[in-house]
Amino acid sequence: MNRYDTQVPTEFAPETRFEVRANPPAPFRALQETEFERLKNKLLAEQLLAAAPALNLPLRRAANDAAALAWATVFPLLVFPALFEEKTAAAVLRAERQARIYANTQLVAA
Secondary structure (H helix, E strand, O other): OOOOOOOOOOOOOOOOOOOOOOOOOOHHHHHHHHHHHHHHHHHHHHHHHHOOHHHHHHHHHHHHHHHHHHHOOOOHHHHHHHHHHHHHHHHHHHHHHHHHHHHHHHHHHO
C-alpha cells in the first residue's frame, strides 16, 4: 500500500493568451545572398579554369561545403574566401591521393 496517500488540491489559473508578431524579413539578407552567390560563383569559376576537368565535382562540393559553413557565421562574405580556399585545397589533395591509390591498384592487378 501507498504510505503517502495525500491528495493535493489543484487550481488552474485563467487561460493566458498573447500575440506573437514575426519580424519582417530584412531586405539586407536578400542582397547579401546575391552578393554571396556572385562571390561563390566567381571563386569557383577561377578554380575550375585552373584545375583539371576531373576535379570539377570535388571542387563544386568543396564550394558548397564552404558556403554552408560560411552562412553559419555572422559575416559569411568575409569568411567564405578562406573557407573556400581550405576546402578546395583539401579536395585537390584527396583527389590526388585517390588517383595514386587507383594507379597503384592497377599496377598490382596487372
